[in-house]
Amino acid sequence: MKEYEKYTRKEMSDIAKKEGFVFVETSRGDNYIIKKSDICDFIIQESERQGHSVDIKMYVPNPGIEKPFLTTIGWFIDRINQKYRKEIIDRLIKLQTFQIKPKNVKIFNNDIFCKMSLGELGEEQGKALQFDKFFKKYYEDEEEMEAE
Secondary structure, three states: OOOOEEOOHHHHHHHHHHOOEEEEEEOOOOEEEEEHHHHHHHHHHHHHHOOOOOEEEEEOOOOOOOOOOEEEEOOEEEEEOHHHHHHHHHHHHHHHOOOOOOOOOEEOOHHHHHHOOHHHHOEEOOEEOOHHHHOHHHOOOOOOOEEO
């Protein structure tokens, strides 16, 4: 099974501060950290890597929000924060129907990530300082998650 390439410490810091990242947990017991913009491509690639027999949960970097904002069954969305659904559905459908190819997804190096300072991660007490910019809109005035 092909392994994912990993970001350098500097790349992880830049992503955390400029773009945002999400935590990923799979039904196979794997834990990843990926760029927010790679979510669709990661869903497709991880599902294919695991023979379409893996479920995925994705979490935002905020200890105050414990529920995943997105879950999958294979490469199909099971539950999703509805405001986020609008942002990803077009790309995900194009990937699922082979209209476009997934971009190469890299992951954070979990060992290095755990040793990074809050300053490097743009965090304060585990919450991304850019949380409002990257994620808050998905949690304003909505029911936590709705079924697909």
